[in-house]
Amino acid sequence: MTTLLEKVTRLNEIGIALSAERNVPVLLEKILRNAKLLTNADGATIYTVLPDQKVRFEIIITGSLGYYHGGSSGEPITFSAIDLYLSDGVQNNRHMVAYAVNNKTSVKIDDAYVAEEFDFSGTREFDKATGYRTIAVLTIPIMNHEHEVIAAMQLINPIDSITQAVTTFTLEDLQLSESLASQAGVALANQQLMENQLALSNSLIRLFAEAIDEKSPAEGNHAKRVPIVSEMLAEAVNNTNDGPLKKIHFSDDQLYELMVAAFLHDCGKLITPSYIVEKKNKLETIIDCIELINTRIEVMKRDAKIALLEKKITPQVYEKEIQDLENNQKLIDRCNTCEEPITPEIEKLIDSLVFLTPDEKEAVLIPRGNLTKKEHVIIQHHVEITQRMLGQLVLPKNLEEVVEIASNHHEWVGGGGYPRGLIKEQLSLRARILAISDAFEALSAPDRPYKKRLPLPKIYEIMEKMVKEGHLDPDLFEVFQKQNVGQEYVKHYCAPD
Ligand SMILES: [Fe+2]
Ligand SMILES: [Fe+2]
Structure with missing residues (x-):
């Protein structure tokens, strides 16, 4: 990538591509790779700002080391999130990324080992472990439409396309990266907004389903x-x-x-x-009719007893009456709980019972399930x-x-x-x-x-x-x-x- 015109054209294409992306992790990766490409940086890292005042590493790439962690690499990032504030409540401004996020400003450093305003001990540790040498660093905050920082990117060691040596970031690099960051901010914020809306709709839909299930236990x-x-x-x-x-x-x-x-x-x-939706047995309406029927049967049994005591019926007739009533009660009970299949014989028998109302007979004789026609x-x-x-x-x-x-x-x-x-x-x-x-x-x-x-x-x-x-x-x-x-x-x- 050489001329400025080519770079600006590329920037426009990136903007269009970013606005079409529907997946936040893919979007982050696209932003990072394009920023790296635009500035010809060897290393690049993208971070997101978490609600608990921390900045999390999302993707780290160092081209010359073949180092690629986070994003779609499948390699996890082991670095812990960066605190935006120190334990005493003061801004963590000695950390370059925290500084850029806290102050909503880009930071350009020509040599990390010489710069005194920031603490690069983490970078030095990384360098020691990998044999790398971090020289030039450019950190850009990514803001949403409300001017809140939602992410940040850091570019490391731009490579001179002719000499292939590490050089420093130019003003043009800074401006191009900031342009990219502002497009990235819009795309990222839109996508996060859409994801939040979708999550809200989905949870409302599930809430409705929950209410329906609660209503019909x-x-x-x-x-x-x-x-x-x-x-x-x-x-x-x-x-x-x-x-x-x-x-x-x-x-x-x-x-x-x-x-x-x-x-x-x-x-x-x-x-x-x-x-109706909570109905378990056939005779349940606003009141449970099985209770009424059982009371009626008890009254009939008592009437039979009185008739026996007044010697209006013989003990044999009394015994038979009680037996019949108890058998009918058991039958009604089995029909009511859907345990008894409704045969023509049962239909005839239930129909002949004078102590049931027409509605109760209809309910007891429901052939399938527990609901009446009404x-x-x-x-x-x-x-x-x-x-x-x-x-x-x-x-x-x-x-x-x-x-x-x-x-x-x-x-x-x-x-x-x-x-x-x-x-x-x-x-x-x-x-x-x-x-x-x-x-x-x-x-x-x-x-x-x-x-x-x-x-x-x-x-x-x-x-x-x-x-x-x-x-x-x-x-x-x-x-x-x-x-x-x-x-x-x-x-x-x-x-x-
Ligand atoms: Fe259904
Ligand atoms: Fe239905």
């Missing part, structure tokens, strides 16, 4: 687990080399969008009445609430499809799902991935109070039936099966029992 960690299954299935689609999905490849952005949708897909459940309608409503809630978010372009993906997780590919009864062609592939993941998580969950955990072959059998009946996407289910998504999930995320 009966569903265990559903909101936090569905994203895991969704990601595994989407990766499986990416790895598929045959079948109708072989050409599909989700980008990182698309995978992230799916993750966000998966974390938030049941956010509408925050609005569902607690007595409660099903209320709980199904959560998807519409999800859609409404997510629809109010101001979503950036890369997350625009979150609403569609999240609010279609109960739609069936063959139509007939809820809330809109859409069909496959109207559903995005990621919405269909979420639907399968949602079903699989619900079936594989170990912690549902109204059902025992199912073994994997049984889960696959149920899912196959759901595919045949047009609920789940057959192509996706094929990938799910072929790539053992279920096995891998159970292996890694379900405790053995």
Whole structure:
């Protein structure tokens, strides 16, 4: 690199490259390597300023020694961070880097062994250990748009391109390095800001998932687990080399969008009445009806006893009445806790019991799960609430499809799902991935109070039936099966029992 024009052109290119970089460690490395190149320095170090008033070494390069630590080198840096302040609270201005950071100023030294204003004992130790000789040193602070120092770079021993001897840094070197530092500051601050924003959004999304899971303790960690299954299935689609999905490849952005949708897909459940989402047994409503029924049975048993004492019934009739009541009580109890499969005989028997109200009979006779038809309608409503809630978010372009993906997780590919009864062609592939993941998580969950955990072959059998009946996407289910998504999930995320 010779002429100034070439250097300035290079500086512009660096600026563009830096503003496009999305990864802070890579960005630091680019800044450092370009500063080294612009000044033809043999050595270069980049530091970041930590919140606890220290400056940490990030990358150290000494070209002539082949020394490269930190950054993407894989070699750790063993030097401890530099204190900006001494223990008595005074600025550590004898250290050149601390001085540059504390005073927001560049420092240029022509010979480190002669300069008296700074303590170069650390540098001398490094030199002693490596046989190096540090001569010229240039330290530049890197500031953000608020004029706060967020990083610093130090360049060592510029090499004369003709004589190949170590020379001193020129005023031009200083100005070019400062220009680079100001571009680097903007790029670094932007990137840190973006990373902070992303971390905040991610933690808010997880906070929501946490709230959803807390609201529905009966569903265990559903909101936090569905994203895991969704990601595994989407990766499986990416790895598929045959079948109708072989050409599909989700980008990182698309995978992230799916993750966000998966974390938030049941956010509408925050609005569902607690007595429904927390419901364990069939007869639980706002009050637990099993208590009322048990009280009624006790009253009937007492009435029978009175009738016996008043000699209105014989001891044999009394015994039979008590026996019948107790048998019915036990049966209702088993139905209530979903332990008793509802057969036509049981239906007939429950129906004949005069001490149950029609609502109670309906509840006791629920054939699957623990929810009545009315409660099903209320709980199904959560998807519409999800859609409404997510629809109010101001979503950036890369997350625009979150609403569609999240609010279609109960739609069936063959139509007939809820809330809109859409069909496959109207559903995005990621919405269909979420639907399968949602079903699989619900079936594989170990912690549902109204059902025992199912073994994997049984889960696959149920899912196959759901595919045949047009609920789940057959192509996706094929990938799910072929790539053992279920096995891998159970292996890694379900405790053995
Ligand atoms: Fe749902
Ligand atoms: Fe769900």
